[in-house]
Amino acid sequence: VALASAGQAVTLWGRNAGTMARMRDTREAPRLPGIALPREITISAEIETVSQAQTLLLAVPMQTLSALLHDISAPLNGQRLVACCKGIDLGTGTGPSRVIAEAKPQAVPAVLTGPSFAADIARGLPTALTLACADAEIGHALQHQLSTPSLRLYRSTDVAGAELGGALKNVMAIACGACIGAGLGDSARAALMTRGFAEMTRFAVHYGAQPETLAGLSGLGDLALTCTSELSRNYRFGQALGRGESFDANVTVEGAATARAVTAIAQKRSLSLPISTAVAALVEQRATVAEVLQDLLSRPLKEE
Ligand SMILES: NC(=O)C1=CN([C@@H]2O[C@H](COP(=O)(O)OP(=O)(O)OC[C@H]3O[C@@H](n4cnc5c(N)ncnc54)[C@H](O)[C@@H]3O)[C@@H](O)[C@H]2O)C=CC1
Numbered sequence: 669v670a671l672a673s674a675g676q677a678v679t680l681w682g683r684n685a686g687t688m689a690r691m692r693d694t695r696e697a698p699r700l701p702g703i704a705l706p707r708e709i710t711i712s713a714e715i716e717t718v719s720q721a722q723t724l725l726l727a728v729p730m731q732t733l734s735a736l737l738h739d740i741s742a743p744l745n746g747q748r749l750v751a752c753c754k755g756i757d758l759g760t761g762t763g764p765s766r767v768i769a770e771a772k773p774q775a776v777p778a779v780l781t782g783p784s785f786a787a788d789i790a791r792g793l794p795t796a797l798t799l800a801c802a803d804a805e806i807g808h809a810l811q812h813q814l815s816t817p818s819l820r821l822y823r824s825t826d827v828a829g830a831e832l833g834g835a836l837k838n839v840m841a842i843a844c845g846a847c848i849g850a851g852l853g854d855s856a857r858a859a860l861m862t863r864g865f866a867e868m869t870r871f872a873v874h875y876g877a878q879p880e881t882l883a884g885l886s887g888l889g890d891l892a893l894t895c896t897s898e899l900s901r902n903y904r905f906g907q908a909l910g911r912g913e914s915f916d917a918n919v920t921v922e923g924a925a926t927a928r929a930v931t932a933i934a935q936k937r938s939l940s941l942p943i944s945t946a947v948a949a950l951v952e953q954r955a956t957v958a959e960v961l962q963d964l965l966s967r968p969l970k971e972e
Pocket residue numbers: 682683699727728729730732733735736752753754755784785786787919920922
C-alpha cells in the first residue's frame with residue numbers, strides 16, 4: 669500500500685485464489701480492514717508470474733518461509749528477496765536470510781525490519797525501518813526503491829544483527845506482556861526490556877552481529893514498540909499467558925517459536941539466555957509465571 673500510494677507498480681500475491689479474487693473485487697485485504705488497496709496494486713494468485721519480479725518482499729510467518737520458497741520453482745537468479753518476517757526457523761535454527769540463501773542460492777537475500785505495525789504503514793503514518801543487505805550496493809538500491817515520503821529506510825550491511833534483533837524482540841514482548849498480564853507492574857517491565865535488550869545483544873553478537881545494529885531500529889526500536897503496545901500480537905499473547913487466559917491459535921505469534929528455537933541454540937552453545945528460556949517454558953506450559961519469576965529473581969547477583 670505504501671509503495672503503490674507513492675506511485676510504484678506493485679503486485680500483491682497470495683496463495684488462496686478465492687481470497688485474492690475477493691480482494692480484487694472489494695479492494696480490501698481481510699487482515700487490513702478499512703484500508704483501501706490502491707488501484708496501482710495488481711492482485712494475483714499466480715506465483716510463477718509474480719516470482720519474475722526483480723524485487724520480492726516475502727511477508728509470511730517465519731515458520732512458513734522455507735515452504736513458500738520451495739513452492740516457487742524458478743531459481744530467482746539475481747533477484748532480490750527481501751524477508752519481512754521476524755523469527756528463527758525452528759527446523760534449521762537460522763534466520764530468514766539463511767533460509768533464503770539455502771533455498772535460492774542464486775538470489776540476493778535482504779531483510780526489511782524495524783518498528784512498524786502493518787496498519788500504521790498502510791495508513792501512511794510516519795515509520796522508519798532498517799533495510800539490511802550484505803551487498804552494500806544492492807542494499808543502497810533497495811533502500812531507495814522501498815523508501816517513500818512517509819516510510820524512511822535506513823540501510824545496513826549487518827544482516828545478522830538486523831534479523832536477530834527483529835526475531836528476539838518478539839520473545840521479549842511475550843515476556844513483557846506476561847509481566848503486565850500477571851500484574852507485576854511497569855517497573856518490572858522496564859527491567860525485562862533492559863535485561864532483554866542485553867540478552868538480545870549477547871545472542872546476536874555471538875552470531876557476528878554489530879552491537880550498534882541491536883541499538884538501532886531493528887533491535888531497540890522494535891523492542892520499544894512491541895513491549896509497550898497492545899497492538900502487538902506477541903505482547904497480547906504474553907498478556908493472556910500472564911492472566912492465565914487462552915489466546916486465539918489462528919493469530920500469528922512469532923515469538924513463541926523463536927523462544928523455543930533460541931533456547932535450543934542456547935543449550936547447545938552454552939549461552940545464558942534466561943528470559944528467552946523462561947518464555948519458552950511459559951509457551952510450552954512447562955512452568956507458570958510465578959515459577960519463572962522466582963527463577964529469574966533467584967539468579968546469582970552480578971555486575972550489570
Ligand atoms: N503484521 C505486522 O504488523 C508486522 C508483521 N511482521 C512480520 O511479517 C511476518 C508475517 O506477519 P503477518 O503478515 O502479520 O502474518 P499473518 O499471519 O497476518 O499473514 C501471513 C500470511 O501468510 C500466508 N501464508 C502462510 N503460510 C504461507 C505459505 N506457506 N505460502 C504462502 N503464504 C503463506 C497466510 O495465509 C497469511 O495470509 C511475520 O514474521 C511478522 O513478524 C513484521 C512487521 C509488522
